[in-house]
Amino acid sequence: MSVQHDQVPVEKYHGTGNDFIVVDAVESIPDRPAFATAHCDRETGVDHTDAPRVGADGVLFLHLEERYSPPRVVMTLVQPDGSVAAMCGNGARVAAAWAAERTGDDELMIDTPAGTRHAAVDGNFVTVEMGEPTFDPRYLPLDRQDELIEESVEGLTVTAVNTGVPHAVAVVDDVDAVDLEAVAPAVRHADVFPEGANVTLASRAGVDADGNPHFHQRTYERGVEGETRSCGTGAVAVAAVAKRLGLVDGAESVTVSPPGGDLRITVPDDGPATLAGPAQREFADELDLVVRSA
Ligand SMILES: N[C@@H](CCC[C@H](N)C(=O)O)C(=O)O
Numbered sequence: 144m145s146v147q148h149d150q151v152p153v154e155k156y157h158g159t160g161n162d163f164i165v166v167d168a169v170e171s172i173p174d175r176p177a178f179a180t181a182h183c184d185r186e187t188g189v190d191h192t193d194a195p196r197v198g199a200d201g202v203l204f205l206h207l208e209e210r211y212s213p214p215r216v217v218m219t220l221v222q223p224d225g226s227v228a229a230m231c232g233n234g235a236r237v238a239a240a241w242a243a244e245r246t247g248d249d250e251l252m253i254d255t256p257a258g259t260r261h262a263a264v265d266g267n268f269v270t271v272e273m274g275e276p277t278f279d280p281r282y283l284p285l286d287r288q289d290e291l292i293e294e295s296v297e298g299l300t301v302t303a304v305n306t307g308v309p310h311a312v313a314v315v316d317d318v319d320a321v322d323l324e325a326v327a328p329a330v331r332h333a334d335v336f337p338e339g340a341n342v343t344l345a346s347r348a349g350v351d352a353d354g355n356p357h358f359h360q361r362t363y364e365r366g367v368e369g370e371t372r373s374c375g376t377g378a379v380a381v382a383a384v385a386k387r388l389g390l391v392d393g394a395e396s397v398t399v400s401p402p403g404g405d406l407r408i409t410v411p412d413d414g415p416a417t418l419a420g421p422a423q424r425e426f427a428d429e430l431d432l433v434v435r436s437a
Pocket residue numbers: 161222228229230231232233234308309341364365366367371373374375376377
């Protein structure tokens with residue numbers, strides 16, 4: 144096997160600690176999975192003095208189409224295991240921030256495999272429409288015809304919801320009292336989830352400064368195969384499940400706090416959920432192309 148080492152320009156961004164290498168899709172990277180696996184590695188991956196962590200949670204390949212108004216960005220997230228995710232809430236916020244820097248526009252449309260999402264940028268604060276969360280077993284998908292609401296899966300009581308990607312959400316007393324790396328893999332690979340699931344923990348944390356419901360969140364991500372510092376689809380899943388279980392009134396905004404920061408979520412009765420929070424650029428650099436050939 145030979146490994147080719149040409150350089151490709153990249154940037155690194157994060158949304159509340161969910162960090163991504165960003166590559167303009169005009170760059171030709173023949174082996175995207177190999178590129179993502181190599182540079183996302185938390186020990187040997189991308190390393191820079193202006194970033195707090197080595198590696199990344201994924202590579203966002205972004206194709207900007209400026210001829211539209213608002214401009215469109217085609218977003219493809221390749222994860223550290225080489226898989227492509229249908230949606231990424233924090234990735235969509237990063238994509239909007241990246242495109243806003245290039246175009247000067249504060250409204251963007253983000254095209255994802257899960258659908259087109261409207262984004263609004265205000266400084267480094269980005270709000271993205273996230274589609275309507277669904278509990279429908281056909282769209283999660285589940286390997287059965289009934290919804291999965293507060294049932295034990297591999298010993299964890301979860302509710303299954305799709306917020307662009309599938310999440311198994313467990314509402315617990317204290318997210319930090321759960322050994323997530325120990326309990327999540329069995330749930331993530333459970334037979335009831337034929338395409339796997341992200342595993343998200345939520346615990347009530349009273350109310351935020353504005354008096355809105357506040358939850359703590361931790362998510363073990365499919366594709367990363369580990370816990371991330373933030374997960375946007377997971378934060379929306381927390382709010383959607385809280386609403387479904389009657390823990391919050393659906394009309395209100397909910398603050399969800401993963402380890403990496405605070406996210407503001409709305410899940411209206413009609414219309415798309417929204418996800419809002421900061422998205423920040425860390426640095427620009429060049430990385431080896433990484434093309435493996437047998
Ligand atoms: N971190 C993302 C979710 C990325 C997709 C997920 N790992 C999957 O494969 O389903 C987010 O912010 O939503």
